[in-house]
Structures are given as structure tokens and as C-alpha cells.
Amino acid sequence: MKIRKYNVSSLSEAKALILRDLGKEAIIVKTSKVKAPGLKGFFGKKNFEVLAALEKKDHSLSYPNKHATSNVQAFQKETHQTIPSEYTEIKKELQENRHLIAKLIKDTKNFSNRQFSGRFEDYYNLLVENGVKEDFAKEIIFELTEQHLNHTDIKSELKKLMLSKVKPIQDNISEFYDSKTIALVGPTGVGKTTSIAKLAANAVVTEGRDVGLITLDTYRIAATEQLKTYGDIIDVPVKVAYNSSQFKEIMQHFADKDNIFVDTAGRSHKNLEQLKEQKSFFDFYNVNITLLVLSLTVNFEQQRKIFESYKSFRPKGVMVTKIDEADFYGNLFNLILEFKLPIYFVTTGQSVPDDISTFSSDEIIAKILEGDYNGSSSKA
Known part of the structure; x- marks a missing residue:
């Protein structure tokens, strides 16, 4: 060779x-x-x-x-x-x-x-250079070549084609705040605690919901104190569950709440024993929506491994953080097609509750093809 x-x-x-x-x-x-x-x-x-x-x-x-x-x-x-x-x-x-x-x-x-030439080759390279997986990019451009387009139509048709790939999956998003119990899971360092504070703040301020917060992250004192501080600011009670029986008791205590948000400890996707222990908390009480939190600064192969490790939690969708720190945005497109799960929210900074937006397929594809991605204009 x-x-x-x-x-x-x-x-x-x-x-x-x-x-x-x-x-x-x-x-x-x-x-x-x-x-x-x-x-x-x-x-x-x-x-x-x-x-x-x-x-x-x-x-x-x-x-x-x-x-x-x-x-x-x-x-x-x-x-x-x-x-x-x-x-x-x-x-x-x-x-x-x-x-x-x-x-x-x-x-x-x-x-x-499948040999691409001219503008088709240019757009294939554009997709790959912006982080779209090569096999996805090849399939998309090949479908485009079969449409026998004029050069002036390629870009608009490419956007339509990419939207058609992700729209059926994105349309499966559940009514988020209509779900009583919402949990975030994911590896260490992706920003789960800040993200759950943003979701809770929006539920209170924007949606007018009565909210309770639970943290299972008993390993980091700073994380617990951080969440309690956020709770004080938005006038939301925060409880700490040290084991599964306490978790069940707190859930029953919050039974009259409109929404219960659950923050979890970060776990390495390689430590299956710890993940199994964390999953046992959810076996005691039904969680309506579990979102897997991933950072866009992590390469796609690593994201795929994380997803495989967290499949036992049966996530309904994905929340992507650190959009503002990423070099390119194609992984957002990859995540939807590879995992067959919708992206619910993206975060673009540390400010609570401002730096969070509902995910927009139109805007991310526009970002991949030409401009900056700022999330949906509507808040979470």
C-alpha cells in the first residue's frame, strides 16, 4: 500500500x-x-x-x-x-x-x-470543509447532480435537499414544556448545569410555569451551589438527591409542579458502570424527556461514541452546547442524520437565561452554506 x-x-x-x-x-x-x-x-x-x-x-x-x-x-x-x-x-x-x-x-x-465537477465539486468541498460527513456530502451532491440543474439553481436546490433530509426528524420534537419531568444527561464539561438553569429560567419567566429543580451531581460541590444560586435568582426550589430513594421522594414532593428539571453528574462514556448507576435513578421514576447534551467543540467520532454509551437512557433528542466556540457547524447536520434524533436547543454562551435558543434547521443549513449561525430568533 x-x-x-x-x-x-x-x-x-x-x-x-x-x-x-x-x-x-x-x-x-x-x-x-x-x-x-x-x-x-x-x-x-x-x-x-x-x-x-x-x-x-x-x-x-x-x-x-x-x-x-x-x-x-x-x-x-x-x-x-x-x-x-x-x-x-x-x-x-x-x-x-x-x-x-x-x-x-x-x-x-x-x-x-460518482465524479463531481464544476460547481458540484465546489459545493461538495464546501460541505466537507464545514464539517459535514463525507458520505452524507457525497450522497447529497450525487442526488443534486441527478436533477440536471442550471448552475444558478444549485445553491437553492442544495438547501432544499438538505432541509428535506433533516425536516422529518426535526418534526418529531415533543411539546417540551408540556412534559412534566425533563432531564439532561451527558459527559463531564459539556455545560449541563448552566443549560438546565437556562431551561428552568425560561420556563418560569417566559412560559409562566411553576418549576422545581433536582440535582444528582453530588460529586461537585460547586455544581450544587451554582444550581442553588440560580434557583434563588429565579425563585425556584432546588433539591439534592444522593441516592435513588431520595430521588423518588423529591419527585413526589414536587408532584404539584408544572415542570421538574433534573441535572445529572457528568460521566465518561467509557465508564459503563457509572452510567449504569446513574441510569438506576431513572428506573425509579418516569422521566418524560431526556436530552443528551453534547458539545459542538468535540469531533463527530467522539460524539458518536458518547451517543452509543448513553443510548440506554433513551434520549428523546439532543441539546448542543458551545456553538459559539466551534470551528464549523456541519456536525449539527451530522448529528440529526446519524442519530435519527432531533436537536431541541443550542447554547451560545454562559449567560443565564439568554444564551439559549431553539434549534433552527433553516439557519444551520444557511450557516453551512454561507453565513453565521445564531439560533432561532425565538427563545427556548
């Missing part, structure tokens, strides 16, 4: 270099964003690191000869001396991503006859 690694400013540049060096049979194994070298990187500019590979077809193996056989040992010795350390490093990286490579090879076969 012939392997090349490229550090480029755009995917178009990478494609040109791959075609030049490896030819059209090459496949892209991995694409990631890295800091640009030199002063550009110092000032925050990002480059793309692209790993490409070409499976070499060696027909000479079918026709052995004496000369080749007699020089095997000499060849092996020379090979071991000349293989660069970078190749060894890349080989290790490939071994660690075997499942990803297998999927990419399968995808490459599926799309081997």
Missing part, C-alpha cells in the same frame, strides 16, 4: 495533490483539522491534515523468477534499512483505524463512479 500524508489549507488542494501523487484510484483514509504551521498557526489559522492511500497491484507475484528468489534476503535487508520512521508511524495509525478504513473502502466502492 502506498501512503501519503498532506498538510493543506483546503480539501481542493489535497485532492489535486493526491491525484498528482497517487492517481484517481487513491482513497482518503482520514481528514482532520490541525494548527497551520508558523505564524498562521499562532494566530489561529487551521489547516487540513489528509491521509491518503493507494492499494498497489503487484502482478509480478504471479510470475516468480530465479533472480527475484535469489535476492529476497538482500531486498529484505535493504527494505528494513530504508523504510522511514514516518511510514512506521502512519502504519500504526492505520492499524488503530482499521474499522474506519474498512468503511471508507466500502464507501469508495459505492461512490467510485
Whole structure:
């Protein structure tokens, strides 16, 4: 296998270099964003690191000869001396991503006859550079090419097509504040405590609801005190549940409330035992809506692993935080299509209750194609 690694400013540049060096049979194994070298990187500019590979077809193996056989040992010795350390490093990286490579090879076969050119190629690159998964981008652009559009119609039709992909899923959003018990779950550091305070504040101030707050995060004193402070500000009672029986008692105490919001402790998606323990709280009392909280600053592969670990909580949807800190927004599109779950809310800062909005499919797709995403104009 012939392997090349490229550090480029755009995917178009990478494609040109791959075609030049490896030819059209090459496949892209991995694409990631890295800091640009030199002063550009110092000032925050990002480059793309692209790993490409070409499976070499060696027909000479079918026709052995004496000369080749007699020089095997000499060849092996020379090979071991000349293989660069970078190749060894890349080989290790490939071994660690075997499942990803297998999927990419399968995808490459599926799309081997789908060649984009002109404006279609430009929009394919635009989607990928803004974080849309390559297989989603390929499928979308391929569908677009089958419509035989004029160049002037491509952008508007692309937006319609992308909306048609996410709209059926987004339309499944339940009436949020009509649900009595609402819980947020997710890994450490995604902003669950601040987010649940924003939701509770909006329920009180905007919706006029009678609200109770429960926290299961007994590991961080600061988180408990933070939630109690928010509760004092909006005049909402806050209770701490140290075990599942206390949780049940508090839920019964809040039985007359319009909404009960439940904050949970952050758990690593790798610690299945802790997740199982946390899930046991929900087994004692029915939670109407559970939202999985994910940060947009985390790459999609990591988000996928987190989602798999939290599936046992049966989330009704997703809440995405730190939109304002993200480099690109395609992962919002990826989340909906990959998880088949709607995004309920996005957050864009730390201010309570202001920096939260209901998710807008129209605005996120506009962001991917051209402008900034600010969330829906309507508050949560």
C-alpha cells in the first residue's frame, strides 16, 4: 500500500495533490483539522491534515523468477534499512483505524463512479470543509447532480435537499414544556448545569410555569451551589438527591409542579458502570424527556461514541452546547442524520437565561452554506 500524508489549507488542494501523487484510484483514509504551521498557526489559522492511500497491484507475484528468489534476503535487508520512521508511524495509525478504513473502502466502492465537477465539486468541498460527513456530502451532491440543474439553481436546490433530509426528524420534537419531568444527561464539561438553569429560567419567566429543580451531581460541590444560586435568582426550589430513594421522594414532593428539571453528574462514556448507576435513578421514576447534551467543540467520532454509551437512557433528542466556540457547524447536520434524533436547543454562551435558543434547521443549513449561525430568533 502506498501512503501519503498532506498538510493543506483546503480539501481542493489535497485532492489535486493526491491525484498528482497517487492517481484517481487513491482513497482518503482520514481528514482532520490541525494548527497551520508558523505564524498562521499562532494566530489561529487551521489547516487540513489528509491521509491518503493507494492499494498497489503487484502482478509480478504471479510470475516468480530465479533472480527475484535469489535476492529476497538482500531486498529484505535493504527494505528494513530504508523504510522511514514516518511510514512506521502512519502504519500504526492505520492499524488503530482499521474499522474506519474498512468503511471508507466500502464507501469508495459505492461512490467510485460518482465524479463531481464544476460547481458540484465546489459545493461538495464546501460541505466537507464545514464539517459535514463525507458520505452524507457525497450522497447529497450525487442526488443534486441527478436533477440536471442550471448552475444558478444549485445553491437553492442544495438547501432544499438538505432541509428535506433533516425536516422529518426535526418534526418529531415533543411539546417540551408540556412534559412534566425533563432531564439532561451527558459527559463531564459539556455545560449541563448552566443549560438546565437556562431551561428552568425560561420556563418560569417566559412560559409562566411553576418549576422545581433536582440535582444528582453530588460529586461537585460547586455544581450544587451554582444550581442553588440560580434557583434563588429565579425563585425556584432546588433539591439534592444522593441516592435513588431520595430521588423518588423529591419527585413526589414536587408532584404539584408544572415542570421538574433534573441535572445529572457528568460521566465518561467509557465508564459503563457509572452510567449504569446513574441510569438506576431513572428506573425509579418516569422521566418524560431526556436530552443528551453534547458539545459542538468535540469531533463527530467522539460524539458518536458518547451517543452509543448513553443510548440506554433513551434520549428523546439532543441539546448542543458551545456553538459559539466551534470551528464549523456541519456536525449539527451530522448529528440529526446519524442519530435519527432531533436537536431541541443550542447554547451560545454562559449567560443565564439568554444564551439559549431553539434549534433552527433553516439557519444551520444557511450557516453551512454561507453565513453565521445564531439560533432561532425565538427563545427556548
